[in-house]
Amino acid sequence: MEKILRGQVQICEAGIKNNGKTYLFDVVIEPVPEKGGAYVRFPYDIRKEFGRGRVKAEITFDGEPYSGSIVNMGLKNDDGSICYIIGIRKDIRTKIGKQPGDTVKVTVKAVQP
Template structure:
């Protein structure tokens, strides 16, 4: 069931982190207190989760999305949410996958991570502007994974 509403972008404490609050009972509408959703923020698609923090539900709004829609804290946006029941798969860049395949521990660690943790590694690597930077990041990623560590 799709939910569409307008929401105000809120700042999380004093951090450069933003969120919106759904104006409905998430547990009642989606049947869970934490739910994976497909979201649309002013025309920008996003896959994330609604989580309960304290006494309210919220979904994060990344810096990239805020920049893309040209809005920030205090601004109103149009939000569409629907439960995301599709499997979340992170596509591995070929060069990263080949490097990871040289370390059984790196592969095992990577596949044990959540979708979000996997996506952070891939985004970090693919966001490199120079080929040298990309190669350095791949080397560092395989090293961290071989030690069983998340990126952050």
């Protein structure tokens, strides 16, 4: 999955927030079955991109705004590397008509801590 995600990512220069990048990518929503939640994978190593392991960000899911964080919840990518995720709340999934298994367009802009 990591290789596919990297191929779909576009990076655009924007603003002055943190590293000055806006990340735009399409990704499949993944389930958290035991909790009824869902998340998407952020297809980069945030420590390399931002210099820290948790990043506050302004995010959109199919254009629906969300202020949240990119975090490591102990998941690994297929290649064994750390998997960084962004939770996608149920109310947002309802608004955009998407559920786990669906593809969503995501934008991410890191904000200063």
